[in-house]
Amino acid sequence: EAGVAQSPRYKIIEKRQSVAFWCNPISGHATLYWYQQILGQGPKLLIQFQNNGVVDDSQLPKDRFSAERLKGVDSTLKIQPAKLEDSAVYLCASTVPGQGHEQFFGPGTRLTVL
């Protein structure tokens, strides 16, 4: 079984530029999460989807961050415009709702904002 796929693995941009990350969850996993992991800290939830609907986006900075999962499978997370403090690893995770509580994580995208 393939794991959670994310791309790109690394991205370097200048502040005020835009950037997008992509995630493809494990096949059949209806619940998808985006986490932000700042260096030296644990991951913090940005947004949770179930199929193509948003379950929790209370921690998403909506003035600059957006996420979508239009067909209920893969998802994109966008930052526009980026700030220096957005430098972090962005992790995607997925799970099967109602059947499992274990979240499976992708390798992450490391974003550096200069």
Add this chain to the structure above:
Amino acid sequence: GEDVEQSLFLSVREGDSSVINCTYTDSSSTYLYWYKQEPGAGLQLLTYIFSNMDMKQDQRLTVLLNKKDKHLSLRIADTQTGDSAIYFCARGGYSTLTFGKGTMLLVSP
């Protein structure tokens, strides 16, 4: 203070046992987890314990849960150099996870 707290660093010698500790404030979670993160990699679930259990053993890993003190520990027996990584404690269940800041485990030969 933080919801989930861990000590930041632990250094052990190869072959010794490692004990990583975690405390939490919110006791409403269904499960408590230990994740491992190697450099440049995502998080790998090591083990978890249901909140009404006291102990769980899985090969070299032993998880102890003290609900009264809201304290969780992970013991790694016969620690190997390949166990060097950051270990995250997390609480959650059938929803989002709340993580600690991670404990860096360094295993020296």
